[in-house]
Amino acid sequence: MDIWLLILLSLSFATALSLLLHHATKKKRLPPGPPAVPIIGNLFWLRRSFQEVETILRELHAQYGPIVTLHVGSRPAIFISDRTLAHRALVEHGATFSDRTPQLPALRFLGRDHLISAAAYGPLWRLLRRNLISEILHSSRVKVYAHGRAWVLQVLSNHLRSQAASNDAGAVTAVESFQFAMFCLLVLMCFGEKLDEKAIKDIEIAQKSLLLYSNKLNVLAFAPRISRYVFRDRINTVLQMRQRQEELFVPLIRARKEFKKQQQRQKSEEERFVYSYVDSLLDIELSEEGGRRLTEREIVALCSEFLNAGTDTTSTALQWIMANLVKHQDIQSKLREEIEGAVGSDAQEIKEEDLQKMPYLKAVIKEGLRRHPPGHFVLPHTVTEDVVLDGYLIPRGASINFMVAEMGWDGKVWEEPMEFKPERFLAGGSGEGVDITGSKEIKMMPFGVGRRICPGIGLAMLHLECFVANLVKEFEWKPVEGEEVDLSEKPEFTVVMKNPLRACILPRTKI
Template sequence: MVAFLAVAVAILAASLLLLSRRRTHLPPGPRGFPLLGNLLQMRSVLGSPMNLQNLARQHGAIMTLRVGSVPLVVISSSQLAHEALIEKGSIFSSRPSLSERQVRLSNDRRSINAAPYGHHWRTVRRNMVSHVLSPHRVHAFEPARQRVISELVEKLRQTSQRADSPDGPAVPVLATLRFTVFSLLSYMCFGQWLDKDAVNGVERMLRHLITSAGRGGRMSDFVPLLKIVQRSPRDLKLEELVGERRELLLPLIQRAKLLAAEDKLDQNSYLSSLFSLQRQEDHQLKLTDEDLIVLCSEFLNAGADTTANTLEWSLANVIKHPAVQKKLLEEIHSSVGDKPVTEKDIDKLVYLKAVVKETLRKHPPGYTTLPHAVTEPCKLGGYDIPVHATLLFNIYAINNDPELWTNPDEYKPERFLEGPGASADFTASSGVLNLIPFGAGRRICPGLGLATLHVHLVLARLVQEFEWNTVPGDTAVDLTPIQEFTVVMKQPLRATLKARRL
């Protein structure tokens, strides 16, 4: 009886919303089912960039997918994305609250990514940017970067010298890179080095947590009244993983507090800044230990996942396109010489930067941005955008727009060395928003600079130190993508390598 009443009330609410929308000039979109709209099509549409691209071709660069009681507006145009995220950034900078699982994961939307536009979001984001991600603070972690990259190179060198096969044994690229990146980020976060078992344990738990929370939505995410009658085993698993996160991270946070009290904690660490924020008399903020757990897990996940996956995609393309690997090595030799590449050398390596840009154009972390919400009714592209709408920006469409990129299906780093691509960057500073793997505007990923530094530095060192090839007997590198928390290689990259120097 309760379930029947909940469904009836939900249908009535959706019907009233549909009636009210008749007075709203929403963007066009595909036909859906009565009341449910396009909800039953969402997984096939949002899970496939080609399906979303085909819909955009049919209905336009701005279209509406009706999902229960929520209009979902998809933007597939560079110009409209610039209008929304840059010109009208203050209106389009909030986050919707659609998924109960995401609310649980973020401690009721207290993380930077999930928080709505307001005081809490501004404060915690400003703290991360100014105290951890500023150029001065990033530079302070240079010795830590040198340590983990040297350990990575030595580990791979030992692997390449084994006699398992003439070309050396296969390297599981992503797992190796994730450990390196996670080790570095855990030090930046907690201000202390974690041993191998602790790094692997925290990394494994957080990956399970985000993939569990990030998988496809349910009807109750879009028809909120159904939450009282729809509960799945995945919800129980998520609660179990959230509890496990607390058990693993809280002791690390408590140990950091003790080290801070003894003046032994790295003052540049993320936790050091959060402890300072916790001591401020800001009654609107009131950071709890649960907030610290959420903010630390967000810092670790966002930085590790994007960086390691971009490095894997980069190496996969370097192997698949030997001319790119050769040209990259020649640039390193001519600009840096025989000494190991350092971060001071990155600005001289213009082809390296082009390789990373092309990798992120072809293989962005997501097919769309994280969802945006508007803070007031407005117009976009001549259409009405109501305050309850959710917006997605179609990264895949923009990155593959033939009006922006010549032969977009081709992997060609040279496109960023001359012509229109030469001025392209990740922040739209040139006034053109044509490369947005990290989002844009006020909600642009705050770790963009740190992530790209890590990708540039690690990729340069790995190409400088080793020749990368496919595993003998394997077929060609498979670049088929699959959507997990981010877009990853369906077949994880395995590679063999030869040391270029002893």
């Protein structure tokens, strides 16, 4: 009798333990996804490219739900398309979801650990981000660059006029002019110098070459211990590109060091800027590393990050917005009427304080960012420890990706989400009062959300409003005869127009 009781108790305990373990395993399994092979990952990468990732993900989300797992090599990558889940992760549990995926050993020479966008969530990241926000992106600092914005707008206007005058139709392919103008402004803010066009072009070429080539390093995620040797030539190419970057940046950095020692310049007050991003970086002391200063190589990397983050995203957004104004002449006319009503037809330039009187302009900018976010994904996050989200295990070290475009196109939030309708952001529209920082609720997140939100959100919005308003004030933008504006997309560093905008520009006649 005692033996049977012991056996019964043992079976009961084993059954209870099994049920508990099964429940724990079920509760903590990875989000669903297609089958994967150890080390290699999902086999469809062998026949589908990374360029097709969004198409693949839409198919997988339709099959598996709003949170899915892919495997790129041996590392899981989790993709979230649901705005409620994104808010829960990035805002409600922001501290946990604010880390970055560790750098591949083969790419540690890039020094990404000391970049704001890539640094681990901790003291170094806080120091670098706080420096950027308080020293360069603070509203009081941004105002100092008003003369710089006026200069760059003139540069842009001259480029467009010259291009239009070079052909009978008056047509321009605007994207290169947009990129160059924005790059001029960021170089000025970064190095504190109005460099000549050749110097700016040299830096721009070096930046873009490295940025576009870095996509070829994605292959190192597959079996990294092997691929780092198989693709050694790619690593060597990137090293050469970094060397070219240093050749261009280091003399400018040393010039700022010398200027800080002398505390004076020979240029007039209107021609110089008393403070630059480099100046702020030269003052940083890394308390976690014995109070040392940043090395020149680390400053080069941070300057490169600053230029990339502020140039391509903003110029891409600017092109998408102007493309829609060309395609929708009624929206352009309405915006032109608001501009004239706010500043008059004789105004030489729309200034920062004028922008506050233009609600329709702000609606146009927001609709452009909703419909055509420059980045369809935010930079991958990871968690500081294993956590459970929506019943699934999110393991430490996994890449967690949030699908920005899908959230901005959610038909449950936005009526006719694929249409360009700025009115939705005005009184009575579904986007009235929308908070693009997503602090209370995510309806769109073009700059990310939570603790890792883009620190340059305010500057980007100012630049977009300033450039769009002045471009519409100065020129009438019309389709090229016989051509339609093609809004097809192509992924590069940002998601750009597959066929760059071509438009006829006609200088506005003053009344």
